[in-house]
Amino acid sequence: MWLIDSSIGRKLIMSITGAMLVLFLLFHSIMNFVAIINPYAYDAICAFLGANWYALVATSGLAAGFVIHILYAFFLSLQNMRARGNDRYAVTSKQKGVSWASQNMLILGAVILGFLALHLFQFWSKMQLVELMHKAGAHSDEEAVRLAAKGAHWVQYYFSQPVYSILYIVWLVALWYHLTHGVWSSLQSLGLNNKKWLPRVKSISNVIATIIILLFIAIPVCGLLEAGPLFSPNSTYHPFPNL
Amino acid sequence: MEKNINITLKIWRQAGPKVKGKFETYKLDNISTDSSFLEMLDVLNEKLVRERKEPIAFDHDCREGICGMCGLYINGHPHGLDGETTTCQLHMRRFKDGDTITVEPWRSTGFPVIKDLVVNRGAFDKIIQAGGYVSVNTGGIPDGNAIPVPKHQAEEAMDAASCIGCGACVAACKNGSAMLFVAAKVSQFALLPQGQVERAARAKAMVSKMDELGFGNCTNTGACEAECPKAISISHIARLNREYLSAKFKD
Amino acid sequence: MTKKQATSQTEAPIIDAKIPEGSLAEKWTNYKAHQKLVNPANKRRLDIIVVGTGLAGASAAASLAELGFNVLNFCIQDSPRRAHSIAAQGGINAAKNYQNDGDSVYRLFYDTLKGGDYRAREANVYRLAEVSNSIIDQCVAQGVPFAREYGGLLDNRSFGGAQVSRTFYARGQTGQQLLLGAYSALSRQVGKGSVKLYTRYEMLDVVVIDGRARGIIARNLVTGKVERFSAHAVVVGSGGYGNAFFLSTNAMSCNGSAAIQMYKKGAFFANPAFAQIHPTCIPVHGEFQSKLTLMSESLRNDGRIWVPKKKEDAEAIRQGKLKPTDLKEEDRDYFLERRYPAFGNLVPRDVASRAAKERCDAGYGVGNTGLAVYLDFEDSIKRLGEDVVRARYGNLFQMYEKIVDDNPYKTPMMIYPAIHYTMGGIWVDYELMTTVKGLFCIGEANFSDHGANRLGASALMQGLADGYFILPYTIQNYLADQIRVPRFSTDLPEFEEAEKQISEKIKRIMSIQGKRSVDSIHRELGLVMWDFVGMGRNKEGLEHALERIKEIRKEFWSNVYVPGKSEDMNNELEKALRVADFIEIGELMARDALLREESCGGHFREEYQTEEGEALRNDDDFAFASCWKFNGEGEEPTLFKEMLEYEFVKRQQRNYKA
Incomplete structure (x- = not known):
């Protein structure tokens, strides 16, 4: 199978799964941004994306994309390490025009993966997972089920704690680096590039990466600054306003 | 202007492919800054011969930057710090009095060390043998002007064709990937009308040979382009990807 | 008449080049029509050793393998693509007349013969001009990215010794592109298994059995082992011997050893004295120097060569008190334009070199050694603009700047002649066979086509002509009666002895x-x-x-x-x-x-x-080629002569003045 046997096939898989994840991030970041502007609207989105069939299909697709992207990353890195040979260079220097991110995608990826675990524990396990378990008939706490669709509540809960905001900012910086290389690299691997477009594609990628991260980072920053409808000391948000 | 400098060299010595290598340190005085890097090594070898020691083996031939034979990893860069320069065109005026210069061979699984700084780049020949040609026999060819080639296309093909096959791209790549070398050849023929007939087959055959020979996967770091003495652009790699993928999807 | 006079003076034996009958234009056609051929089934039974992978060697090995012969191909570098043909910069001549400027096969033949100062063999030179056009077609088909005009057709430039533009080029890297073309054709055959390639092998002797070349002894340069190889015929395209001068524009590994081995096994060495000194090289600058770097002759298209008119100015420049740019127009001596108004800066290489030497010997030389003249682009930059000059010669200017640390856009380049090419070499007959049967010699290694001086852009032409279009024919005339000869064992006493x-x-x-x-x-x-x-x-x-x-x-x-x-x-x-x-x-x-x-x-x-x-x-x-026969170590060689009888061209004093 050429998608496994050939280097360009393997790169195709990396770039397609990567591109999927970028699209997901873009969607996710726009959605998150809503939380800052209008927490109730955000909750409505969360309710819409609960454990419905379409959300589940998307989630499993996403999960598969993640897993393949990560597995291929290790697979490729292992091969690459082997291709480098047994003796390492004694002196290495930075090359002009070679970004730091491009040389450290695996490390950046590992950092991102670590935080992803935290992130899934903090949000996904309390939201979609709870709903899913509930639907499957598993015994679950009633309070937890009621809060499962209240994304803004969880956002408010975690990002009011500065330690999490700071951790998330670190994570997002790592993600930004990963994306600055990842986005254009994915296009390059797909062959969608030429000499004229090379600098343009790189700039476009940087813009996309930066937009995604800025949208994301707005939440922990607001959390730290105690700003906006969710985090200001006189926030009126309540997960169940009608009660 | 010409002056003389004193330098210290840390050079990789390895008696044979299977033997363990190590760095040796040599001091060299009064090196003219007008001499080339290889001429400096000549002076060192002459000194070693006078001391009845075995000189350092290194590859070199034309000393005009075109044959692609020379290749040394100097202070962390293939062909040294200067851009668009082969080792033979690197001059000692780029170094300062008292500098320590570390010289290593290309290090990659695809290029095993033969002796000291000499490596075996036969893998590149094998990749070309797999498909880096247009299958025409000698004779019976239509007139050279029978098929016009747009100037910009011929120029871009020439950019790719200026590859000297030195292997600096592989040496510079943290993944030991030979993509720039393969891309340059595939791209040259993909751009010219003469290369169209075997376009798909060529891309597939060359990439599969490259993979088979143990070169790594390209992760688009661009180190190859940065260190290429002929400044071959990684946009050719994009073209190779395109050629390869479209060939595979057509299958 | 010439013949009689010469033989009466020195009683050297005469050798015959076996030139076919007929008028000049018919000779090659006649030869091909009547030569013996080897049928496809028999080709498979015949082995040919080709030594060298330059333009001549690679093109011959590829073409012979395409025909069906088994080829063993040797080179001393790590890859066939490193052969020194790769360093040729300027271009390759062909009589295409694409520019409609009056070129023809005859004119290319005549220019080459005249450029060689009437010391080349008429029939060979004509054949060379005749096949020159096929070379361009062949290379284009291989995907060689020649320079093109905006309409998509092939571009030409002019070169020394010609009044037409007939030089095809690929930037300043024509040799590289042509060699890579031949290398790709060769690689295709290696991939098919019809050529067995031996890299990092150096030929150390020819093995002759019963008067015929039947193999070589070669040293594996990686292991140091001396090995034996047998074949039905041996073809040597090992390049020139310019490195006898230590400093030359040749690559470091270029050598004359294969030629000497052939010579010692009975092949005659012809015109060894004919070595070309190239006028535009970067001057010698230090004792540590390992080689000289050539700046393409194409630079003389737009560069003007001069020295100071006054000795005191030259002296002041040598001492660093005066800069060349300070010198007024009337204080400059454009000596080539002065001496040769018709050809100006584009006189043949030997003429330009000698004129430069004459000025330097007379005390007008520049540079700190006084052994250099200026090659000045000031006028061209004024006329064409720096961009055009950069587009034409950018890579050469860059190379100059790297070596000399001087910007040629601002100050004139300094150049001086250096050994570049050897016209002399192993004597071959019309079939490119040496005086040893079954031993062929092609490319710069043979003596054949350039006479006493080679014109620019003709070396690539000759190498490829020999390898693609001449040897694959002529070698069959020899091999036709060898089809019954079984493969030779390398255990034979001749191999053992060698x-x-x-x-x-x-x-x-x-x-x-x-x-x-x-x-x-x-x-x-x-x-x-x-x-x-x-x-x-x-x-x-x-x-x-x-x-x-x-x-x-x-x-x-x-x-x-x-x-x-x-x-x-x-x-x-x-x-x-x-x-x-x-x-x-x-x-x-x-x-x-x-x-x-x-x-x-x-x-x-x-x-x-x-x-x-x-x-x-x-x-x-x-009016003869002097051919030397080896008589044993320490013995004087014997002189043989090949009389150069000109049937079709009248010898004249070369005149590049008017």
């Missing part, structure tokens, strides 16, 4: 354990060659050179030091073996230059010049 002798030679060199490095002896030889067998030669100097070379030979064989082991990669041993042969070549060159009491092309005997300092040819006594 290998033994090589092993003993290596052992002898390794055991000298003297005090001199190989390079120091080579450098000493080079200085003698440059001073006495270089651009200006005379009887006294040549006799002195012969004495000195004898001393150098003695020094080599008693005092050289080669470290390391012979059964290992050993660069010093490789160099030592080559230098031993360069000493032989140096001697042959001096001997041949002494014999030739005339000036022609690259061979300038100071005793024979016109009042204006131009070369004075002597067609009555020297």
